[in-house]
Amino acid sequence: xxxxxxxxxxxxxxxxxxxxxxxxxxxxxxxxxxxxxxxxxxxxxxxxxxxxxxxxxxxxxxxxxxxxxxxxxxxxxxxxxxxxxxxxxxxxxxxxxxxxxxxxxxxxxxxxxxxxxxxxxxxxxxxxxxxxx
Amino acid sequence: xxxxxxxxxxxxxxxxxxxxxxxxxxxxxxxxxxxxxxxxxxxxxxxxxxxxxxxxxxxxxxxxxxxxxxxxxxxxxxxxxxxxxxxxxxxxxxxxxxxxxxxxxxxxxxxxxxxxxxxx
Numbered sequence: 001x002x003x004x005x006x007x008x009x010x011x012x013x014x015x016x017x018x019x020x021x022x023x024x025x026x027x028x029x030x031x032x033x034x035x036x037x038x039x040x041x042x043x044x045x046x047x048x049x050x051x052x053x054x055x056x057x058x059x060x061x062x063x064x065x066x067x068x069x070x071x072x073x074x075x076x077x078x079x080x081x082x083x084x085x086x087x088x089x090x091x092x093x094x095x096x097x098x099x100x101x102x103x104x105x106x107x108x109x110x111x112x113x114x115x116x117x118x119x120x121x122x123x124x125x126x127x128x129x130x131x132x133x
Numbered sequence: 134x135x136x137x138x139x140x141x142x143x144x145x146x147x148x149x150x151x152x153x154x155x156x157x158x159x160x161x162x163x164x165x166x167x168x169x170x171x172x173x174x175x176x177x178x179x180x181x182x183x184x185x186x187x188x189x190x191x192x193x194x195x196x197x198x199x200x201x202x203x204x205x206x207x208x209x210x211x212x213x214x215x216x217x218x219x220x221x222x223x224x225x226x227x228x229x230x231x232x233x234x235x236x237x238x239x240x241x242x243x244x245x246x247x248x249x250x251x252x253x
Contacts, residue, residue: 012156019152020185041187048155048190106189
């Protein structure tokens with residue numbers, strides 16, 4: 001199972017589809033219910049950021065494996081306005097949309113690895129990884 | 134997916150039966166406020182046992198529902214948050230501060246009954 005699953009994100013319904021897909025992949029990989037819920041929650045937040053800030057984008061989910069461990073990778077990608085101040089966006093409590101503003105720092109706490117690549121005007125790519133214990 | 138709302142005496146019971154989209158949550162918020170007014174309810178239970186994920190939007194909307202209902206003089210109890218969902222909420226850094234939670238429907242009803250009796 002090394003193929004990646006792509007879920008297009010255009011509306012709030014797609015947020016639910018993406019997180020359900022993520023949970024199902026995580027469970028199949030042998031993640032616990034708790035870890036699968038953490039992954040699903042992270043996907044929910046990332047997908048909502050796409051809908052809220054960029055309107056359209058996609059979530060890609062795939063398994064990871066190397067000689068010593070297995071895991072799951074989720075990439076959230078959009079071609080929206082991008083984030084002009086990444087440092088600020090990664091601070092707890094910061095938001096430009098009047099939301100709670102816990103999105104990205106919260107997501108970072110749910111997973112093992114978190115990287116973000118964003119250019120103002122060019123979109124945002126967030127990659128998260130979680131490894132099986 | 135609409136959330137069914139049952140009237141039981143002075144209370145309303147809303148039972149979430151599947152994953153909710155943002156629109157579903159907003160619809161639930163509107164429906165609950167309206168039902169509390171038309172039924173003159175003193176308490177509301179929202180059973181979230183079937184909710185797969187409680188992300189920032191869901192918890193914010195539930196908190197708003199509870200706050201709005203409190204302004205009407207009624208109390209809201211959220212019941213059935215699954216252990217793994219609670220774990221994810223804490224990791225994410227979201228809380229249901231100011232909202233009463235209970236283990237399950239039975240505990241929630243016991244809380245509301247106690248509250249109503251205490252008032253009269």
